[in-house]
Amino acid sequence: MKLKVAVMFGGDSVEHEVSIISANQALKALDLNKYDVIPIYISKKREFYFGEELFNLSNYKDLDALIKKLTKIVLVKEDNKVKIEPSKKGLFSKTLGEIDVVIPVVHGTNVEDGTLQGYLEMLNLPYSSSDVISSAVGQDKVVMKCVLQQANIKMVDWFWVYGFEIDDNKKEIKENAEKLGYPLIIKPASLGSSIGINFANNYNELIDAIEECRQFDNKVIIEKKLENFREVNCSVLGSIYKAKTGVLEEVNIGAGFLGFDEKYGGSKKSTKSSSKGMASTSRQVPAKLSKSKEKEIKQIALKTFKQIGSSGVVRIDFLIDEKDIVYVNEINNIPGSLAFYLWQPEGIDFSSLMDELVEIALNKQSKKEKMIFSHETNILSKYEPGSKTGKKI
Ligand SMILES: Nc1ncnc2c1ncn2[C@@H]1O[C@H](COP(=O)(O)OP(=O)(O)O)[C@@H](O)[C@H]1O
Ligand SMILES: [Mg+2]
Known part of the structure; x- marks a missing residue:
């Protein structure tokens, strides 16, 4: 069967x-x-x-x-x-x-x-x-950053605020923003596809950007905006027990910010993007990187995958700054097209990728079934309502 x-x-x-x-x-x-x-x-x-x-x-x-x-x-x-x-x-x-x-x-x-x-x-x-908690951690960039920070995984300097509290926290926001230094990038914690993202060159623009961003999410992330950076993505396939990396891709080469329209050609108008149309969706597989940089990125990808506790096929997105420092930007627990194109060059075609996903699912389940989640006995079987011997639970 x-x-x-x-x-x-x-x-x-x-x-x-x-x-x-x-x-x-x-x-x-x-x-x-x-x-x-x-x-x-x-x-x-x-x-x-x-x-x-x-x-x-x-x-x-x-x-x-x-x-x-x-x-x-x-x-x-x-x-x-x-x-x-x-x-x-x-x-x-x-x-x-x-x-x-x-x-x-x-x-x-x-x-x-x-x-x-x-x-x-x-x-x-x-x-x-990925399971419930890993999926949730991956979706909320504030939580994700906290979890990754705990493992000393490098990310661009950042802080976050509740968008509905900015009036009470203006002094703190101003100070934190100055500590990071303008320009800044402002992102909703839980969306994707560049929706709700804006930039700020000064305090007034920052408040405007937070006000716009809070329409999409309660949690607003304020991050140092990198200039002349590269974007490299790495897919990881497996589970916490065993995982491997695919080939690296470089996206958005030399084109700056990638908004929703540029990614998908749609019209989710919410970003003041400085992008350059469809040309900015360019991608290069494999990414042109030195062997040592490639190794470094793959190692961080595996560490990130395990720290979050992910499973299946994910894509971890990196930013590389002018000084060649590698930062984790985000994890996509279920990436577009299941990142199949990053496995093909490894000799794993889309069909084999699906086989591996089925295997990962079954393997995870069998490991889960061996764990102890409940007691065999029913403690209520000894419970007698109203009796003095009824034990306190
Ligand atoms: N710190 C940053 N500095 C400059 N550009 C950034 C920074 N973070 C993100 N970007 C740009 O914004 C895009 C979308 O940001 P990202 O964090 O990936 O959000 P999303 O989940 O919406 O994809 C990235 O692909 C990158 O081009
Ligand atoms: Mg992204």
Whole structure:
């Protein structure tokens, strides 16, 4: 019998469409000789859908029309299995299938940040991506920076504020900003795709930028803005037990800030980017770096991956400043296109990458099942309500 592998994607995130593209690539890469491949689409309303139409990317042009053709489903745990059931049960409706393993291909808040992972944990389904806490740490850049700082991993100097408290903290913000030195870059803690990011050359611009940024997130990060920096990304594949690095890519070569429009050609207008159109999306694989720099970056990537406790295939993004100092910028626990193009040159094609993800999911689950999570005995069996011998718990 073939393993039943579900690819879950979409969700209530600004990166909904990007996830559809990534998932469609992943669905095509899964080997049909080995797996029963099950696409599960999470709509922007957080409802789950199932249907053959999900395999064809051209069906997503009109999402409302697509949803009408699909079957709305719920996942039900029964007899130690997870079953796919139609959400509206008629007299003759039957189970649509079962799931053995999930490959989450979701990006951004409300899905990639531990939300979907928590749901899968409740169902006790093996899944390839980072677990609840690692996913959450990766999504919130404030928490991520604190966790990485604890392992002495270098990051650009920074501080953060709650956007709704700036009126009470202006003095402190001004002092902290001066300590970093202008220009600064202002980012929301939990978004992605450059949404809500702005720059400031002085205090007034900083307050404006925080005010804009706080529309997207409570937590606002203020970071030293690097000039003439390089952006290099490194994918890591595995789990805390065993992990490896892919080839490095350099992105956005010599083009400055990369906004949402430049990344995806969309129109999430919120950044005052100084970017230079599509040319700025340039990428070079492998990145042109000295052997020692490459080794250094890969080592930091593995250390970062383990410190966060990630799993599956992730992408860790670095900034390299004029003095050649390497800083971790962020971790993408589920990167766009699952970073498959960083594994191909290593001899791992997309299909083999999916095989490895399935294996990681099953391996993690078997390790988890060996851990002790609950006691065999029920302490309540000895509890007698009202009796004096009833022990205090
Ligand atoms: N400290 C910095 N100095 C200069 N540019 C930066 C800095 N941090 C980020 N950037 C630029 O902004 C882009 C988006 O920032 P990033 O932290 O990666 O946010 P997102 O999660 O939205 O991708 C980066 O790709 C880089 O071009
Ligand atoms: Mg980024």
